[in-house]
Amino acid sequence: MIDTHAHLDQPQFDPDREAVLGRSGLAGVEAIVCVGTDLASSRAAVRLAETCPGVYAAVGIHPNSSAEAGPDDWAQVAALPEHPRVVAVGETGLDRYRDFAPLELQRGCFRRHLLLARDCDLPVVIHCRDAWEDMLPLLRDATVGGPVCGVLHAFSGDAATLAECLALGLYVSFAGNVSYKNKKFQALRAAAAAAPPDRLLIETDSPYLVPEPLRGRQQRNEPAFLTHTATALAALRGVTPETLAAQTADNARRLFRIA
Numbered sequence: 001m002i003d004t005h006a007h008l009d010q011p012q013f014d015p016d017r018e019a020v021l022g023r024s025g026l027a028g029v030e031a032i033v034c035v036g037t038d039l040a041s042s043r044a045a046v047r048l049a050e051t052c053p054g055v056y057a058a059v060g061i062h063p064n065s066s067a068e069a070g071p072d073d074w075a076q077v078a079a080l081p082e083h084p085r086v087v088a089v090g091e092t093g094l095d096r097y098r099d100f101a102p103l104e105l106q107r108g109c110f111r112r113h114l115l116l117a118r119d120c121d122l123p124v125v126i127h128c129r130d131a132w133e134d135m136l137p138l139l140r141d142a143t144v145g146g147p148v149c150g151v152l153h154a155f156s157g158d159a160a161t162l163a164e165c166l167a168l169g170l171y172v173s174f175a176g177n178v179s180y181k182n183k184k185f186q187a188l189r190a191a192a193a194a195a196p197p198d199r200l201l202i203e204t205d206s207p208y209l210v211p212e213p214l215r216g217r218q219q220r221n222e223p224a225f226l227t228h229t230a231t232a233l234a235a236l237r238g239v240t241p242e243t244l245a246a247q248t249a250d251n252a253r254r255l256f257r258i259a
Helices: 017-024 039-051 073-082 103-120 133-143 157-167 183-194 222-235 241-256
Strands: 001-006 031-035 055-058 087-094 122-129 150-152 171-174 198-202
Touching: 001 222, 001 241, 017 222, 031 039, 031 087, 031 171, 031 241, 039 073, 055 073, 055 122, 055 198, 055 222, 073 087, 073 103, 073 222, 087 133, 103 122, 103 133, 150 198, 157 171, 157 183, 183 222, 198 241, 222 241
Parallel strands: 001 031, 031 055, 055 087, 087 122, 122 150, 150 171, 171 198
Antiparallel strands: none
């Protein structure tokens, strides 16, 4: 398996990061994309990718961090893709769930990430929370130069939104919430069942989105728990966990150009 989205730089992992990585390998996770959310965490992701086998970095400014970014932060983030262990631009996108940054500021930051990803020939890692009506027009505009190369991480939309994202050229990644059986997640689970196998990715979004059956029992998600998300998604799609792991790992290698 490949965990396509984790925040291993977060302080929740400071006490035992090495042990976390060890457990991920024992669980069958062969690679992890460590995703930055601001300049400091992007630099930390690069450092982890330099020193930890199987870890790669994505660099960017999260929409909820866009208002806190300093005047020189973007230029410094934009230089990081020159590093050979950087495999993506982001996490970027739009977020209406939290009121941490004005939407227009988020839009401008998102556009810069899309242009950087295209200029660097890297995929873009996209966050969208409660903002699909704002997100989809920006993505449509971005396809003027060709399909958008990237992934909707921790996908949260329904089947219709999924179809539009796929038409724009994107991959979709599912996290631990695809294992939640509450009524509010039924549309997400239906979308996960319908996603084509060649555009499908899995992730933990560690330390967030603890999957079932660990939800409520574990305060922190970690890459080793990807096996639970894979098992839940495989059951939804009517395939074995081994088949799903192989499909999603192949897709991740293709998208992020991981050997």
